Amino acid sequence: DIQMIQSPSSLSTSVGDEVTITCRASQSVVRYINWYQQKSGKAPLLLIYGASNLQGGVPSRFRGSGSGTDFTLTISGLQPEDSGTYFCQQSYTSPFTFGPGTKVEIK
Amino acid sequence: EVQLVESGGGLVQPGGSLRLSCLASGFTFDDYAMHWVRHAPGKGLEWVSGISWNSLTIDYAASVKGRFTISRDNAKNALYLQMNSLRPEDTAFYYCARARQLGLSWFDPWGQGALVTVSS
Numbered sequence: 001d002i003q004m005i006q007s008p009s010s011l012s013t014s015v016g017d018e019v020t021i022t023c024r025a026s027q028s029v030v031r032y033i034n035w036y037q038q039k040s041g042k043a044p045l046l047l048i049y050g051a052s053n054l055q056g057g058v059p060s061r062f063r064g065s066g067s068g069t070d071f072t073l074t075i076s077g078l079q080p081e082d083s084g085t086y087f088c089q090q091s092y093t094s095p096f097t098f099g100p101g102t103k104v105e106i107k
Numbered sequence: 108e109v110q111l112v113e114s115g116g117g118l119v120q121p122g123g124s125l126r127l128s129c130l131a132s133g134f135t136f137d138d139y140a141m142h143w144v145r146h147a148p149g150k151g152l153e154w155v156s157g158i159s160w161n162s163l164t165i166d167y168a169a170s171v172k173g174r175f176t177i178s179r180d181n182a183k184n185a186l187y188l189q190m191n192s193l194r195p196e197d198t199a200f201y202y203c204a205r206a207r208q209l210g211l212s213w214f215d216p217w218g219q220g221a222l223v224t225v226s227s
Contacts, residue, residue, distance in 0.1 A: 034213040036152075043202055043217035044144075044152065055215065087152055091212055095168045096142075098152040 023088035116221030129203030
């Protein structure tokens with residue numbers, strides 16, 4: 001199975017800051033990485049698909065990049081509604097594994 | 108509006124069975140593959156199973172293979188997950204999610220989730 005590692009596991013930041021979350025796959029997944037946001041008690045929401053494609057309706061302050069094994073989700077100009085947990089997920093090969101998540105707290 | 112609504116969750120004893128349903132609306136159901144993903148308390152997301160649009164290709168996580176069965180009824184716009192021989196570690200919120208295909212794709216949208224609790 002492909003293991004997904006995310007860092008950091010949590011962070012506390014302020015409105016307006018830029019946040020970078022990294023995701024590393026145990027083997028190449030080309031660009032088959034997706035990013036989701038989950039708020040407490042809610043279903044995950046797709047933010048980025050195919051490493052860098054912004055899902056419709058998602059604010060442009062969210063940006064994804066990377067290829068191979070190393071990927072990044074960047075949130076520029078953090079807003080209060082961006083608090084939650086962010087997961088990366090590889091869809092390159094079954095089982096379609098998720099990272100353990102990065103919890104983002106807004107101070 | 109694209110919508111997925113799960114039902115069938117509940118409390119079941121270890122070794123018991125439960126069947127989850129996911130009713131889809133707002134899109135052409137048989138144009139898409141469908142998946143089940145679970146989220147156990149205090150743990151990360153875990154992909155459980157996926158099924159192609161025509162049910163010809165089915166895949167399971169090793170942790171549920173042989174115990175869970177995914178199926179779909181395109182005439183009813185419905186996805187199912189039959190869960191047998193349930194274990195306490197199967198306790199989780201179970202989400203259905205839509206995907207363009209089984210792999211090389213993404214999950215969007217997700218249902219609101221159904222809570223399955225396995226406990227005596």
